[in-house]
Amino acid sequence: MLLFLIMPLIAVLPLSLVTQASANTQLTPLTQISDATARLPEQTVAVQAQSKFRIRNFTEFMTPAFQGRTRSIPNRDGSEYIPATLFNILAIDYEIAPDYRILYHQRALLMLTPNSSFQGLNLFGRDPRFALRRTQVFDVPHVNTTYDLYVQPGIANNQLSDGNSFEVGFRTNTSYSPPGTRWNFGLLQEFTTRYLNPSGQGRQRAYGWFMPWVSYDLSQKISLQHFTTLPFTNLRSQPWTSFQWDDPPPFIQNGIGLNLTKTVSASLFINNYLGVGPTLSNTWASVWLSLDLL
Numbered sequence: 001m002l003l004f005l006i007m008p009l010i011a012v013l014p015l016s017l018v019t020q021a022s023a024n025t026q027l028t029p030l031t032q033i034s035d036a037t038a039r040l041p042e043q044t045v046a047v048q049a050q051s052k053f054r055i056r057n058f059t060e061f062m063t064p065a066f067q068g069r070t071r072s073i074p075n076r077d078g079s080e081y082i083p084a085t086l087f088n089i090l091a092i093d094y095e096i097a098p099d100y101r102i103l104y105h106q107r108a109l110l111m112l113t114p115n116s117s118f119q120g121l122n123l124f125g126r127d128p129r130f131a132l133r134r135t136q137v138f139d140v141p142h143v144n145t146t147y148d149l150y151v152q153p154g155i156a157n158n159q160l161s162d163g164n165s166f167e168v169g170f171r172t173n174t175s176y177s178p179p180g181t182r183w184n185f186g187l188l189q190e191f192t193t194r195y196l197n198p199s200g201q202g203r204q205r206a207y208g209w210f211m212p213w214v215s216y217d218l219s220q221k222i223s224l225q226h227f228t229t230l231p232f233t234n235l236r237s238q239p240w241t242s243f244q245w246d247d248p249p250p251f252i253q254n255g256i257g258l259n260l261t262k263t264v265s266a267s268l269f270i271n272n273y274l275g276v277g278p279t280l281s282n283t284w285a286s287v288w289l290s291l292d293l294l
Contacts, residue, residue, distance in 0.1 A: 058088070067280035174187050213228070265289075
């Protein structure tokens with residue numbers, strides 16, 4: 001139909017204009033067209049590959065106890081536990097198929113203040129994690145799920161290592177936001193089993209944690225947040241069915257979250273142990289910073 005509209009218009013144009021337009025038209029050499037066409041798929045593949053990458057970084061800073069002679073994160077009784085600490089996780093994943101990703105996950109720990117066990121600044125690299133990640137496991141509205149099956153090769157060897165060991169584990173992250181409300185509920189958990197290298201002397205057979213959480217959105221930028229961390233372990237000296245609380249003991253974090261930008265969020269928490277009355281000597285604070293780098 002468009003062709004029938006254009007043809008009469010061309011027919012009534014003065015012949016001189018048509019001739020002039022033809023004379024001014026420069027044809028692109030076929031070799032240039034071929035080169036441009038050849039470059040286009042390469043550029044498209046590069047853009048598509050970049051869009052499949054995600055890079056995220058999480059940092060937690062834990063302060064010393066609010067009151068006490070030491071400059072350490074406190075134990076339940078107010079004694080020193082570990083120095084004030086900066087904990088960091090860098091996570092890079094790549095989409096290999098719809099809802100499937102491969103993951104590289106690197107942890108590091110920086111101890112900032114001295115105590116009876118550590119002097120000065122101490123940086124500890126933790127074992128890298130390599131995982132197969134599955135997202136949106138369940139097709140349920142308002143529910144988000146991420147499941148990881150991972151290995152940790154046991155190459156980190158420092159003061160925090162419990163013997164060299166090859167580790168296998170799984171991690172789940174599930175959240176639910178009821179429609180029509182400002183509430184959000186979630187549960188994170190990890191379970192890791194350890195397999196000793198020939199030179200390994202580790203005392204743990206398995207370890208992990210549960211972290212139920214709830215938040216309430218005061219606005220699009222601000223939310224109230226509550227997290228409970230429940231670490232557990234199974235020792236080689238005990239049966240497989242026998243678990244106990246790990247170190248540190250279970251604790252809670254209550255605070256406020258801020259969505260600073262679309263890619264940057266932060267939280268400020270007051271931390272207390274479960275099962276013991278809070279005092280200034282066994283209470284400390286945390287600051288979380290999350291960055292979506294890509």
